[in-house]
Structures are given as structure tokens and as C-alpha cells.
Amino acid sequence: MPENQIVFIGAGNVATNLAFAFLKAGIKNMHIHNRTEQSAKQLAERLKCPYSFNFENIPENADLYIIAISDDAVSEISKNKILKQKIDNNLVVHTAGSISIDVLKLLSGNYGVFYPLQTFSKSKILDFNKIPVCIEASSEFNYNKLLEYASQISDDVRNISSEQRKYIHLAAVFANNFTNRMTGIAEEILKEQNIDFDILLPLLQETFDKIKKENPNKIQTGPAVRNDKKVIEMHLNLLKNKPDLQKIYSFVSKNISEKAH
Amino acid sequence: MPENQIVFIGAGNVATNLAFAFLKAGIKNMHIHNRTEQSAKQLAERLKCPYSFNFENIPENADLYIIAISDDAVSEISKNKILKQKIDNNLVVHTAGSISIDVLKLLSGNYGVFYPLQTFSKSKILDFNKIPVCIEASSEFNYNKLLEYASQISDDVRNISSEQRKYIHLAAVFANNFTNRMTGIAEEILKEQNIDFDILLPLLQETFDKIKKENPNKIQTGPAVRNDKKVIEMHLNLLKNKPDLQKIYSFVSKNISEKAH
Numbered sequence: 361m362p363e364n365q366i367v368f369i370g371a372g373n374v375a376t377n378l379a380f381a382f383l384k385a386g387i388k389n390m391h392i393h394n395r396t397e398q399s400a401k402q403l404a405e406r407l408k409c410p411y412s413f414n415f416e417n418i419p420e421n422a423d424l425y426i427i428a429i430s431d432d433a434v435s436e437i438s439k440n441k442i443l444k445q446k447i448d449n450n451l452v453v454h455t456a457g458s459i460s461i462d463v464l465k466l467l468s469g470n471y472g473v474f475y476p477l478q479t480f481s482k483s484k485i486l487d488f489n490k491i492p493v494c495i496e497a498s499s500e501f502n503y504n505k506l507l508e509y510a511s512q513i514s515d516d517v518r519n520i521s522s523e524q525r526k527y528i529h530l531a532a533v534f535a536n537n538f539t540n541r542m543t544g545i546a547e548e549i550l551k552e553q554n555i556d557f558d559i560l561l562p563l564l565q566e567t568f569d570k571i572k573k574e575n576p577n578k579i580q581t582g583p584a585v586r587n588d589k590k591v592i593e594m595h596l597n598l599l600k601n602k603p604d605l606q607k608i609y610s611f612v613s614k615n616i617s618e619k620a621h
Numbered sequence: 622m623p624e625n626q627i628v629f630i631g632a633g634n635v636a637t638n639l640a641f642a643f644l645k646a647g648i649k650n651m652h653i654h655n656r657t658e659q660s661a662k663q664l665a666e667r668l669k670c671p672y673s674f675n676f677e678n679i680p681e682n683a684d685l686y687i688i689a690i691s692d693d694a695v696s697e698i699s700k701n702k703i704l705k706q707k708i709d710n711n712l713v714v715h716t717a718g719s720i721s722i723d724v725l726k727l728l729s730g731n732y733g734v735f736y737p738l739q740t741f742s743k744s745k746i747l748d749f750n751k752i753p754v755c756i757e758a759s760s761e762f763n764y765n766k767l768l769e770y771a772s773q774i775s776d777d778v779r780n781i782s783s784e785q786r787k788y789i790h791l792a793a794v795f796a797n798n799f800t801n802r803m804t805g806i807a808e809e810i811l812k813e814q815n816i817d818f819d820i821l822l823p824l825l826q827e828t829f830d831k832i833k834k835e836n837p838n839k840i841q842t843g844p845a846v847r848n849d850k851k852v853i854e855m856h857l858n859l860l861k862n863k864p865d866l867q868k869i870y871s872f873v874s875k876n877i878s879e880k881a882h
Binding site: 430431432458477478479486490491492516518520523524526527528529530531532533534535536537538539540541542543544545546547548549550552553555557559560561562563564565566567568570571572575576577579580581582583584585586588590591594595598599604605607608609611612614615616618619 | 691692693719738739740747751752753777779781784785787788789790791792793794795796797798799800801802803804805806807808809810811813814816818820821822823824825826827828829831832833836837838840841842843844845846847849851852855856859860865866868869870872873875876877879880
């Protein structure tokens with residue numbers, strides 16, 4: 361009997377990092393499918409495994425099918441009849457933060473979610489060890505199977521429902537996308553004054569070091585939490601030609617201030 | 622002639638960290654003044670130096686007076702006649718991000734700004750080496766003197782005008798206070814779902830690691846930059862009982878989306 365096979369549907373940031381994590385864990389029998397040949401080929405060559413770009417050529421009877429494509433595209437692909445035939449009631453999972461487990465019912469009687477909570481890129485293969493993997497499955501048998509796979513690549517596997525996962529995804533937008541934009545706004549403000557962004561790096565480092573150790577709400581500092589109206593007014597005035605940033609500044613300040621008082 | 626003396630007006634987070642940095646650089650002749658005896662005494666004891674809590678007892682003819690108190694309080698103290706007598710035209714600086722150099726004219730003909738860009742706390746003495754120190758002075762002579770002091774504690778000393786400093790302070794509010802609040806909001810969202818905040822730490826670490834290497838505006842990810850309206854709507858719906866967070870979510874998303882498209 362051949363070694364259990366994992367088939368990836370998708371060859372993007374998540375698929376790339378997941379596939380390398382499994383490879384590192386000793387799983388070599390993988391297959392990459394992607395709708396564009398180039399992406400499928402690129403990843404398959406890095407992994408030294410076969411690939412396909414036509415649903416007809418997806419292997420049948422794999423142990424696990426991992427749909428690692430954008431949240432938007434998961435529902436669409438769940439309706440694909442050829443994919444359903446290929447999966448043939450084997451275990452299929454998706455990796456999307458915002459999509460319910462239920463969409464996969466259309467593809468198989470055995471389904472689940474395998475959601476690694478991290479921001480990935482193809483060009484940087486992350487160490488999966490500490491990355492939380494949120495799993496959910498249609499049955500205890502499938503759950504245990506996913507648990508076994510997840511435990512091979514991460515020390516932090518968690519049982520998370522679709523409902524909880526939606527909130528985790530929302531929290532991640534604040535913690536990742538919005539913190540990134542806040543520093544992006546800082547970069548823009550400095551650039552206009554011909555000041556290098558690197559002046560902020562020690563401050564960002566310390567900000568992050570503190571958050572690692574304490575609940576961020578307990579260590580909030582700055583003019584808003586002190587309710588220092590003079591400084592807040594001066595800052596709003598400095599942003600007078602940037603109404604969008606002014607709005608963000610005042611809403612976030614108001615929110616910090618109300619939380620504190 | 623005795624060793625040059627530094628007098629601190631203030632015994633808070635900034636004064637504490639600055640004084641320890643100077644001590645580490647070999648400057649032992651310091652004096653701590655604070656309006657409350659307890660704070661002055663506490664810091665002075667840690668530094669093994671004298672202290673005062675009454676303006677009459679501030680030493681005269683020190684080489685450098687450092688006013689390290691809240692931005693709000695700097696203007697007030699600049700009007701103090703006894704302090705002016707004590708300084709007696711020696712060099713006086715403040716450490717406030719949002720306050721112009723000019724307020725110190727009232728205290729001395731020799732004045733400047735010594736602004737370390739970092740978030741400090743009394744209980745954690747930071748390594749000053751990599752902390753940017755923004756200096757500004759009323760004359761070239763005073764500038765060079767501040768440059769010499771600053772270079773003893775930091776490798777990153779910068780010539781920054783009062784106008785630039787205001788913008789740096791504003792940028793720091795976005796990069797420090799607002800990123801902290803974004804992660805605080807994430808913590809609140811997770812807490813309501815009984816999910817530990819630590820699930821976000823690897824994501825936060827990677828977010829920060831990326832910002833260190835690249836302009837945050839170039840690495841923006843998430844539903845807003847992809848203009849993924851379905852996910853954005855779902856998130857706004859999850860926040861339906863939190864109108865303030867809903868507003869922050871939509872303004873920041875709109876700002877990210879407009880920046881990208």
C-alpha cells in the first residue's frame with residue numbers, strides 16, 4: 361500500500377507554507393493542483409512532487425484534500441462536480457478563516473477545516489512549530505485524523521468551531537492588517553517631513569515586546585488614555601489636510617479614552 | 622572643579638530611564654527633583670544621588686537641567702521664577718514630544734530639547750543604545766553640548782526641529798498607542814468567545830518582523846486591500862452590537878482600500 365497522499369488545491373501563500381511544513385515532517389507524497397499551470401508547476405518543482413492544472417488530473421483516493429485558496433473562492437470550488445468525483449468521499453478540508461465548515465458538505469461526507477492563524481507569503485517559508493492550527497471536522501474520526509496531521513507540523517493545535525473561527529479571523533484583521541496600516545500611516549506622516557521610518561523601529565519593538573507580556577488594554581499609553589485634550593487637538597490640527605486620517609485619529613482616540621474612563 | 626552635574630526635574634518614566642542611561646555611561650553627579658518627595662526619594666535612592674522636592678533646594682550652576690515631566694506640565698514649569706534663578710542661564714532642556722523648544726526661553730538664554738523616542742516605564746530600564754534621541758538647541762554651542770551628552774548614551778542621535786518633532790510624536794501615536802489599541806480590540810473580541818489572546822502572538826510577531834524589513838504600506842494584506850466586500854460585510858455584522866468598533870473597522874478598511882486602489 362502506498363504512503364498516504366495529500367493533495368493541495370491551490371498553490372498560493374498558505375498552500376506553499378503548509379506543503380513545506382508537511383515535507384519537513386517527512387510527508388513526501390504530495391500533489392499540487394492549481395488552475396494556472398505556472399503556479400502549480402512552480403510549487404511542485406520546489407517540493408519535487410507532481411502537479412495538475414486540470415481537475416481531471418487530480419489524483420483519486422488521496423488521504424487528505426486541502427483546499428488552500430482565497431476565502432472568496434472556496435464556496436465556488438465546493439460546487440465542482442469533477443473535484444467531488446475525485447475526492448470520492450475521502451477527507452477534504454479548507455484553510456479559510458471566514459468560511460464555515462458546512463460549504464464542504466457538497467464535496468464529501470468527510471470534511472473539516474484546517475486553519476493556520478498566520479500571515480504567509482510564498483517567498484518566506486515560516487517555521488510552523490509555533491503557529492496555531494485551528495481544526496474542526498464533520499466527525500470524531502475525521503477530527504482525530506486532522507489532529508494527527510496538524511500535530512506533525514505544529515505544537516499548537518486547537519479545536520475551534522466555525523463560529524469562533526469567524527471571530528478569530530476578525531480579531532486577526534485588527535491585530536495584523538490594522539496594526540500594519542497604523543504603522544503605514546506613521547510612515548506617511550514621517551515621509552512628508554523627510555524623516556526615515558526607521559526612527560520608529562525601537563518604539564515598535566518595545567510596543568510589541570510589551571504586548572507579548574501583558575494584555576494590551578492594560579498597558580495603553582498616549583494622549584487619548586490620559587485624556588490630554590491639548591495634544592489631541594494639536595494632532596488633529598496637524599492632520600487638517602487629511603480628513604480620513606483625522607477621522608481615524610479621533611475615532612480611535614475616543615475609543616481609547618472611553619475604554620479608560 | 623567638580624564633575625559636571627545633571628539635574629533632573631521630574632522622576633517619572635522618562636527621567637528614570639534617562640538617569641540610568643547616564644549612570645551607565647559613567648555620569649554619577651546627578652540630582653533628582655520632583656514635586657512629591659516620595660517619587661524624588663525613590664529614584665534618588667536607586668541612583669544613589671541627592672534629591673529635592675522644593676525648588677529652593679535645586680542645585681545652582683549644574684551643567685545641564687533636564688525637565689522630564691508630562692508635555693502638559695512643561696509650559697507651567699517654564700514660568701517658575703525660583704527654578705529660573707537656580708538655572709541661572711545654564712543649559713536647560715525638556716524631553717517632551719509635542720512641546721516647542723521656545724517655551725524654555727522663559728527659563729534661560731541657553732536651552733534645547735532632548736527627546737528620546739521610546740515608550741518608557743519606571744519598572745523597566747531599557748538599553749538606550751539604539752533609542753533615537755532627537756536634539757535641538759538655541760545655539761550651535763548648546764547643540765554640540767547636547768550632542769556630546771546624547772552620544773554618550775545612544776548611537777542614534779538626530780538633529781530634529783520642533784516642527785518635525787511634533788510630526789514624529791504624531792507618528793508615534795499611530796505606531797505605538799494605536800497599534801496597541803488595535804491589538805487590544807482583538808483581545809476583547811477573542812475574550813468574548815473565550816479564546817486566549819495568545820493565539821494571536823505568532824501572527825503579531827510575524828506582522829512586526831515584516832514591518833521591520835519593509836515599508837508597511839507595501840506589505841498591507843487583508844480583506845480591505847483585496848476589496849473583499851463579502852468578508853468586510855461579515856465582519857461589520859459580527860460587530861453589530863459594538864458601533865464604535867464598527868466605525869473604526871469601516872474607516873480603517875476604507876482608508877486601506879482607497880490607498881491601494
